[in-house]
Amino acid sequence: MSEPADLRYRRVILKLSGESLAESGKRGISGTEMATISGQIKLAHASGCQIAVVNGGGNILRGAQFSGANATVGEATAHYMGMLATVINSLALQDALEAIGLPTRVMSALPVDKVAEKFIRRRAIRHLEKGRVVILSGGIGCPFVTTDTAAAQRALELDADVILKATRVDGVYSDDPEINPHAVLYDQLSYQDVLTKKLRVMDATAIALCNEHRKPILVFNFKREGNIVRAVRGETVGTWIGQPSDSQTQ
Ligand code: UDP
Numbered sequence: 001m002s003e004p005a006d007l008r009y010r011r012v013i014l015k016l017s018g019e020s021l022a023e024s025g026k027r028g029i030s031g032t033e034m035a036t037i038s039g040q041i042k043l044a045h046a047s048g049c050q051i052a053v054v055n056g057g058g059n060i061l062r063g064a065q066f067s068g069a070n071a072t073v074g075e076a077t078a079h080y081m082g083m084l085a086t087v088i089n090s091l092a093l094q095d096a097l098e099a100i101g102l103p104t105r106v107m108s109a110l111p112v113d114k115v116a117e118k119f120i121r122r123r124a125i126r127h128l129e130k131g132r133v134v135i136l137s138g139g140i141g142c143p144f145v146t147t148d149t150a151a152a153q154r155a156l157e158l159d160a161d162v163i164l165k166a167t168r169v170d171g172v173y174s175d176d177p178e179i180n181p182h183a184v185l186y187d188q189l190s191y192q193d194v195l196t197k198k199l200r201v202m203d204a205t206a207i208a209l210c211n212e213h214r215k216p217i218l219v220f221n222f223k224r225e226g227n228i229v230r231a232v233r234g235e236t237v238g239t240w241i242g243q244p245s246d247s248q249t250q
Contacts, residue, residue: 008234057085
């Protein structure tokens with residue numbers, strides 16, 4: 001596939017939290033939200049960018065909910081349940097994308113071979129090169145981490161140019177903008193800033209991996225129409241996190 005001149009990123013990891021598939025403040029999967037996000041992914045894909053989606057599962061279940069002495073489900077079990085939730089979301093997203101004509105493959109780090117291919121790095125790259133949207137489910141297939149870590153891990157091994165972290169707010173703020181009206185939106189941050197200011201962007205393991213391998217992250221509001229394609233084109237959108245010396249390329 002030839003790359004259009006205005007394409008900034010050749011290959012991206014799009015990290016979608018499970019909540020992005022649900023109606024605001026609700027759990028489960030919303031057909032309307034799925035259709036909206038699928039339409040945005042289609043636009044970004046049409047720009048010629050290779051897209052691998054890492055799906056979360058928080059709209060259904062997060063393993064950490066079951067931590068603590070009184071939990072009826074062991075925490076490790078609960079994390080596996082969380083991984084299965086990401087598979088459920090991925091199957092839904094696959095059908096939503098294919099309904100609008102996008103070729104897809106669901107791959108899973110957790111074996112579920114009736115519904116998804118197992119994740120094999122070279123095969124995933126081949127799918128991407130053939131223009132398929134690859135939906136990565138099951139996180140990294142191990143408990144006690146989140147799909148943010150999976151996004152960082154897959155970005156490294158699939159040699160993605162950037163992690164596009166889709167959120168419901170415009171980027172990274174100094175405080176929760178939904179609670180504090182004076183919270184400041186950052187244009188740019190270093191990995192160290194995120195860790196020392198304890199900014200809630202991605203989990204610390206994911207940030208540490210990205211820091212070690214200089215993998216940039218763009219945190220942006222996917223609810224604003226056209227933002228995924230803007231992010232792929234490298235337009236100024238959201239908060240860019242990376243090595244300060246790399247930022248002039250932003
Ligand atoms: N999870 C896990 N290992 C992984 C990825 C996910 O154990 O490699 C579990 C973990 O319990 C997590 C849940 O799956 O909380 C759902 O993923 P996540 O919380 O990242 O979903 P999101 O917040 O993005 O919706």
